[in-house]
Amino acid sequence: MYLRRISLQNFRNHDQTSLEFRSRLIFFIGNNGEGKTNLLESISLLSYLKSFRESDENQLLKWDSPFTFVRAEFEAGGEDFVFEYGIEKSQFKRKKIKINGEVIKKVSDSVGYFRSVILSPPDIQIIEFGNVERRRFLDSFISSTNKYYLNQLIEYNRLLKQRNSALKRENIPEREIVIWNEPLIERDFEIRQIREQTVARLTSYFEKNLNLLSQGKDPFRITYKPNVSSKEEHRERLARNLRKDIAIGYTSCGNHRDEIPIGFEDKDLSSFGSQGQKRSAVIALKTASFQMILEDTGEAPVLLIDDIIRELDVKRREYFVNLISECGQAFFTTTDLEGIKDYIGSLEMDKEIFVVENGKVSRGKDV
Ligand SMILES: Nc1ncnc2c1ncn2[C@@H]1O[C@H](COP(=O)(O)OP(=O)(O)OP(=O)(O)O)[C@@H](O)[C@H]1O
Numbered sequence: 001m002y003l004r005r006i007s008l009q010n011f012r013n014h015d016q017t018s019l020e021f022r023s024r025l026i027f028f029i030g031n032n033g034e035g036k037t038n039l040l041e042s043i044s045l046l047s048y049l050k051s052f053r054e055s056d057e058n059q060l061l062k063w064d065s066p067f068t069f070v071r072a073e074f075e076a077g078g079e080d081f082v083f084e085y086g087i088e089k090s091q092f093k094r095k096k097i098k099i100n101g102e103v104i105k106k107v108s109d110s111v112g113y114f115r116s117v118i119l120s121p122p123d124i125q126i127i128e129f130g131n132v133e134r135r136r137f138l139d140s141f142i143s144s145t146n147k148y149y150l151n152q153l154i155e156y157n158r159l160l161k162q163r164n165s166a167l168k169r170e171n172i173p174e175r176e177i178v179i180w181n182e183p184l185i186e187r188d189f190e191i192r193q194i195r196e197q198t199v200a201r202l203t204s205y206f207e208k209n210l211n212l213l214s215q216g217k218d219p220f221r222i223t224y225k226p227n228v229s230s231k232e233e234h235r236e237r238l239a240r241n242l243r244k245d246i247a248i249g250y251t252s253c254g255n256h257r258d259e260i261p262i263g264f265e266d267k268d269l270s271s272f273g274s275q276g277q278k279r280s281a282v283i284a285l286k287t288a289s290f291q292m293i294l295e296d297t298g299e300a301p302v303l304l305i306d307d308i309i310r311e312l313d314v315k316r317r318e319y320f321v322n323l324i325s326e327c328g329q330a331f332f333t334t335t336d337l338e339g340i341k342d343y344i345g346s347l348e349m350d351k352e353i354f355v356v357e358n359g360k361v362s363r364g365k366d367v
């Protein structure tokens with residue numbers, strides 16, 4: 001993967017930013033609040049079709065602006081692509097995506113073109129906050145390359161919402177609730193299978209990575225504990241829980257309750273992990289997702305690294321250097337180039353530096 005150009009219009013604090021990249025290693029430098037992370041956010045949008053730190057798309061529009069527009073030119077698998085992404089301000093979230101000039105009718109049809117992995121400080125929440133964040137990570141990781149999964153997930157969530165709103169209605173006949181059961185069971189089954197296979201592969205990379213990072217001291221693994229384990233069990237529990245579901249106005253079983261423990265045996269890192277162990281786990285996890293995409297597509301995804309290098313100790317920095325040298329292209333943000341100079345100095349790759357100041361970006365001097 002290689003991002004050649006990106007231009008932003010009214011994206012967060014960027015009025016008009018047009019950048020051309022000629023290197024594999026790109027740095028965005030600037031003080032706090034100048035618009036560095038905003039740049040990574042606009043790049044990761046091309047892969048995930050939503051922001052990694054914001055659920056309300058309207059927040060991506062520059063304040064008081066009626067629209068935002070991102071245009072990117074990149075190379076994937078030896079082919080050139082133009083990806084255009086526009087959001088208009090409206091209650092209905094008018095989003096429009098074009099690939100090579102053609103309007104994409106279904107948003108899920110635009111996944112998998114631009115592949116990237118982002119590492120940013122809030123990733124620690126995947127370890128600290130438990131299952132909600134872990135399901136969110138897993139769903140967004142799988143969906144970024146698997147359109148079938150994304151569609152199943154969208155459909156499952158739509159059906160779940162319908163069933164839950166039926167459960168909340170007064171005196172509703174039971175048949176108007178149970179009508180949602182079979183379609184939910186079908187989607188749940190498809191989602192479970194893909195989650196299961198993905199976690200099994202992810203953990204084998206994760207364990208190897210962690211082993212390297214901690215020299216064998218932290219033998220943690222990722223497991224997948226689906227809330228229901230078969231269609232039959234799902235059917236039986238939906239029937240058995242019907243009274244309870246009506247009482248609480250919510251569907252109490254299904255993949256929205258799946259658990260993804262990270263740790264060992266019955267202990268989870270969220271409860272016993274030290275800061276360093278949690279940080280290593282995040283790096284091992286994100287690296288695992290990078291390695292899986294590389295294996296599946298034969299091409300390294302773009303790495304987006306938001307201000308985390310300085311937090312790392314020597315061992316983890318070395319580990320990162322290795323990762324980046326097998327990487328197609330990596331984008332970093334930092335407030336302090338001096339602070340990471342030793343580290344980047346060891347990379348024998350062309351570097352490019354951009355200075356970000358109040359939403360304006362200019363080319364900086366080489367280091
Ligand atoms: N929708 C928006 N419209 C205009 N400005 C915005 C919008 N959203 C955020 N901002 C501004 O963007 C800036 C934050 O940008 P960003 O998060 O990229 O900073 P940063 O350079 O990464 O800083 P740090 O080093 O602190 O992480 C802030 O000044 C914020 O006020």
Ligand SMILES: [Mg+2]
Pocket residue numbers: 036037038306307333
């Ligand atoms: Mg930032």
